[in-house]
Amino acid sequence: MKKDKTIDLQRHLLGSIDLSDLESYNKELTEQERKDYCAAIFAIFPRLEKDIKKFLYEQLIFSSMKAATWEEVLVGRGVFAGAELLLEHWRKANDEHMENTLSKEEFEKEKPISEI
Secondary structure, three states: OOHHHHHHHHHHHHOOHHHHHHHHHHHOHHHHHEEEEEEEHHHHHHHHHHHHHHHHHHHHHHHHHHOOOOOHHHHHHHHHHHHHHHHHHHHHHHHHHHHHOOOOOHHHHHHHHOOO
């Protein structure tokens, strides 16, 4: 009987999730904790954005041109979607920090035209 690799992967991923992390993540941050978090993301966001976009491109190339099976395409789509979720989450924190610390004119100048 052939074993389904997709099921093995799902079991591994589910087994690697520590639910205590989810419980602590869902608690509300204080205003100061939120500001500190956004400031930390702001400090490294340009590098995060470049890295994630590079990985997204590589994943797109793999999924569209090098995947040998449909399962590899599906895993690639999942990886792509997860990276995009992280990028959007960190972009919001970056923008929140800029809104709180920059004047409106400075904020508009800092944001790429595509995001205004």
